Amino acid sequence: MEEGLLIVLSGPAGSGKGTVSQLLLRSPDFAFSVSATTRAPRPGEVDGVNYHFITTADFEERIRRGELLEYTNYCGNYYGTLRREAEAILGSGRNLLLEIEVEGAANIKRLRPDAVLIMLLPPSFAVQEQRLRGRGTETEEKIRARLTRSREELDRLPIYDYIVYNRDDGAEACADDVRAIVRAERCSVRRNPDAEKKFFER
C-alpha cells in the first residue's frame, strides 16, 4: 500500500479554504485528522469525533514526547494534530488534508519535509478586501486585522510548494488544482527514488 500524501492547506481570510477542503473531503482519497484540544466540549460535541478532548497536562506531556505534528495555543486552549492519528491515515493510503495557518505549516515542513504545502489565495488583495467587506458581518477593526494578517501570511509564501488561486470560477476549480497537485506529486522522481531498482526487479 502506497502511503498517502500529507497536504497542508493554508490561506488568508476570504480565500475559501473551508469550502475547498469540504469539496476534497467528499472523496475517499482525502481524509482529515481529528484534532486534539484542551478546550471543554460544547453541547453535542463528541470525544473522538469532533475533537480528542484531553487535559492541559496531558497535552503538554504529549508536546514534550513529540506526539504532536503541529499545535497552537488559541485563547488559552491548545489545539493540535496527533502524529499517531496522522500516520494512521497516511498509512491507509489516504491523503491527509490539514487546514493550518502559516506557522503551523512551517513546523510541519520541518518535521515532515515530504509534506505538500499549498497556499490558497484570492486573485488579489483588492478582491480579498472586497470579499471580506462584502460579507458585512465583521467590524472594520476586524477586517483591518485580517488584511494586515494576510500580508504576514504572503511573506511566508516561499516555504510553500504551490499557490492555488480562488478565482471567480471558484472552489471546484481549486479542488481540481489540488487533485492535480496530488496526482503530479505521486509521479515526481523525488518521491520515487528507487524507481530504477524497482523497474528491473519487479
Added chain:
Amino acid sequence: MEEGLLIVLSGPAGSGKGTVSQLLLRSPDFAFSVSATTRAPRPGEVDGVNYHFITTADFEERIRRGELLEYTNYCGNYYGTLRREAEAILGSGRNLLLEIEVEGAANIKRLRPDAVLIMLLPPSFAVQEQRLRGRGTETEEKIRARLTRSREELDRLPIYDYIVYNRDDGAEACADDVRAIVRAERCSVRRNPDAEKKFFER
C-alpha cells in the same frame, strides 16, 4: 498571456510514448514543433508541415548560431528542434510537447531549466520485454539492443522531474498524468516567484 510549458516526453521502446503524445496533441493546449532535418523529403512530405527540410550546411550554421534547442544526428542526417519555432509556440500560451530521447532531454534541461522532463515507463522491465517480444515484428538482436538501451535510459532518471507508468489501464491514464503535471507545475511557487508582489499590486 502566460507562456506555455516546455514538456519533454522520453521513454524506452514499449513505453507507448507515441500514443500518449497523440492523445495530448488532440487538445489545443498542447502543440508539437515541426522539426528541422537534413534528410531528403519522402514522397508526399511537405516542407514546413512534416519537417523543415534544410541543407547540412544550413543546419550546421544554425547549430553554431545556437538556433537549435536540441538536435541529433541519426544515420548521417540531422534532426532538431528550432529554438525560434519552439519559442513561438510557448509564447502563444500553448504547451510544447517534445518527444526526445535522454541525451536530448539533458541538453534541453541545460538550455531551458524550466523545461518539465517526464519519463514514460512500462510498469517493469519484465513487462517491457514481454511487450517488445509480443509485437513479433523485430529480430531477437534488435529486441536485445532495445532492452540494453533501456538500462542506459533508466540510468538518466535523476535528471527527470516525473515518471509516468504506462500500466494496463493504458495511454489515456498516462495522458491524464501529464495533464495533471502541467496543471500542478503552473501552480508551483517556483514558477511564480513574483506572486506576492502581484497579489498586492493587481
